[in-house]
Amino acid sequence: MPTRNLIGKDPDQRVKRSRETVIRTTLELLTEAGLGGISVDEIARRSGVAKTTIYRHWPTRSELVIDACSQIGAEQETPDTGDFEGDLITLLTNLAELLSTARWSSVVPSIVDAAERDNSLAEIHSRIQRDHAAPLRTVIERAVQKGEIPKNTDRSTMIAALLGPLFYRRWFSREPLDAAFVKGIVQNTIGT
Amino acid sequence: MPTRNLIGKDPDQRVKRSRETVIRTTLELLTEAGLGGISVDEIARRSGVAKTTIYRHWPTRSELVIDACSQIGAEQETPDTGDFEGDLITLLTNLAELLSTARWSSVVPSIVDAAERDNSLAEIHSRIQRDHAAPLRTVIERAVQKGEIPKNTDRSTMIAALLGPLFYRRWFSREPLDAAFVKGIVQNTIGT
Numbered sequence: 434m435p436t437r438n439l440i441g442k443d444p445d446q447r448v449k450r451s452r453e454t455v456i457r458t459t460l461e462l463l464t465e466a467g468l469g470g471i472s473v474d475e476i477a478r479r480s481g482v483a484k485t486t487i488y489r490h491w492p493t494r495s496e497l498v499i500d501a502c503s504q505i506g507a508e509q510e511t512p513d514t515g516d517f518e519g520d521l522i523t524l525l526t527n528l529a530e531l532l533s534t535a536r537w538s539s540v541v542p543s544i545v546d547a548a549e550r551d552n553s554l555a556e557i558h559s560r561i562q563r564d565h566a567a568p569l570r571t572v573i574e575r576a577v578q579k580g581e582i583p584k585n586t587d588r589s590t591m592i593a594a595l596l597g598p599l600f601y602r603r604w605f606s607r608e609p610l611d612a613a614f615v616k617g618i619v620q621n622t623i624g625t
Numbered sequence: 626m627p628t629r630n631l632i633g634k635d636p637d638q639r640v641k642r643s644r645e646t647v648i649r650t651t652l653e654l655l656t657e658a659g660l661g662g663i664s665v666d667e668i669a670r671r672s673g674v675a676k677t678t679i680y681r682h683w684p685t686r687s688e689l690v691i692d693a694c695s696q697i698g699a700e701q702e703t704p705d706t707g708d709f710e711g712d713l714i715t716l717l718t719n720l721a722e723l724l725s726t727a728r729w730s731s732v733v734p735s736i737v738d739a740a741e742r743d744n745s746l747a748e749i750h751s752r753i754q755r756d757h758a759a760p761l762r763t764v765i766e767r768a769v770q771k772g773e774i775p776k777n778t779d780r781s782t783m784i785a786a787l788l789g790p791l792f793y794r795r796w797f798s799r800e801p802l803d804a805a806f807v808k809g810i811v812q813n814t815i816g817t
Contacts, residue, residue: 466742467739467741468738469661542734542738542740543741545738545796546734546737546738547659548734558797558799562798563798587805590790590809590810590813593789593793593798594786594809594810594813596789596797597785597789597792597794598785598786598790600792601788601792602785602789605737605750605788606754606755606781607747607751608781613779614782617786618782618786621783621813621816624816
C-alpha cells in the first residue's frame with residue numbers, strides 16, 4: 434500500500450507511532466461498532482492523538498477509514514503442496530480459519546456496506562479483494578502451466594466459485610466453515 | 626412473516642396503511658443511508674406518521690428494522706424447465722438480475738453488518754437467507770428424486786456453491802453478473 438499520507442519520505446519514529454496508533458484505534462472502533470460508529474472525535478479521544486494531528490495525516494474521515502481498511506486482512510502465503518487440489522485445500526482451509534476467527538472478518542461487512550454509497554471506498558474495496566485473491570490466482574496459473582487444468586480455464590469464475598461459497602457461509606447463511614465444506618467446494622470446482 | 630406487531634387480529638385500513646408507510650419509509654432510508662442512517666425521528670419526519678404511533682407498533686428501532694428487513698427481497702418462483710441444469714440457469718439468471726438491479730441488493734450489506742453486532746438481527750437474517758434459498762432447495766430435491774444427481778448430494782454445500790459466487794461478485798469483487806458467469810457457475814456445480 435502506498436503510504437501517501439506520510440509526511441516526508443523518512444518520517445521520524447514519533448510520527449510513525451502516532452499514525453500506527455490512529456490506524457489501530459480506527460480498526461478497533463470498526464470492529465466494535467462498524468463504520469457507523471466511527472468519528473474522528475472518538476478516534477482522537479481513544480487514541481490520545483490530537484484531532485489536528487489526525488486531520489493533518491488524513492484530511493477526511495473517509496481517507497482515514499480507507500487507509501485503515503487497506504491494512505485489513507492477513508497476507509496469505511502461496512502454498513506449494515505439489516498438486517492443485519492440495520494447494521486449494523490449504524488455501525481455503527486457511528481462509529476458512531481466518532473468516533471464523535480474525536477480527537477483520539467482522540469489519541468487512543461495514544466496508545461492503547459503505548462501499549454501496551461511496552465510490553472511492555468501493556474502488557479500494559475491490560482492490561483489496563483482488564490483492565487477497567492473489568495467492569489463489571498464482572495457484573491457478575501454476576495448475577494451468579502444469580497442465581492440471583485447461584489453458585482456457587476462466588480464472589475469474591474459478592476464483593468466485595472458490596471464495597464465494599466461503600463468504601456466503603460466513604456472512605449470509607452463517608453456517609460452519611468446516612473441513613468437509615472446504616473439501617466439498619474444492620472438489621466441486623476442480624471436478625473430482 | 627408473522628405480523629406479531631399488529632394491534633388486534635383485524636386491524637382497520639388506517640392502521641394497516643400507516644404501518645405500510647412506515648415500513649416503506651424505513652426501507653427507503655435503509656437504501657439511501659444504510660442502517661447507520663436510520664432513526665425513528667427521521668422515519669417519523671419523512672413518513673408523516675407520529676413517533677408515538679411508530680413506537681406503539683415497534684417498541685424499538687431494532688424491531689422496526691427487523692420487520693422491514695424481513696420484507697426485503699423478491700419472492701422467487703420455482704422454475705420447472707424439465708431438467709436440473711435448465712432450472713438452475715433460470716433461477717440464477719433471475720437472481721443475477723435482481724442482485725444487479727433490485728433496491729434491496731444495496732440494503733443487504735447494512736443488515737449483514739448490523740448482524741455482526743446484533744444477535745436477533747443475525748437470526749432473522751439467517752432466516753431470510755434460508756427463505757430465499759427455498760426455490761433452489763426445491764429444485765435440488767426434485768433433481769435428487771428424478772435421479773439427476775446422487776441421493777447423498779450435500780444440499781447445503783450445493784446451495785453455497787451456487788449462491789456464493791453470485792454474492793461474491795455483487796458485493797465483494799464487484800464484477801459483472803452476466804450470462805456466461807451464471808452458466809459457468811451452474812456447469813461447475815453440476816459437473817457438465
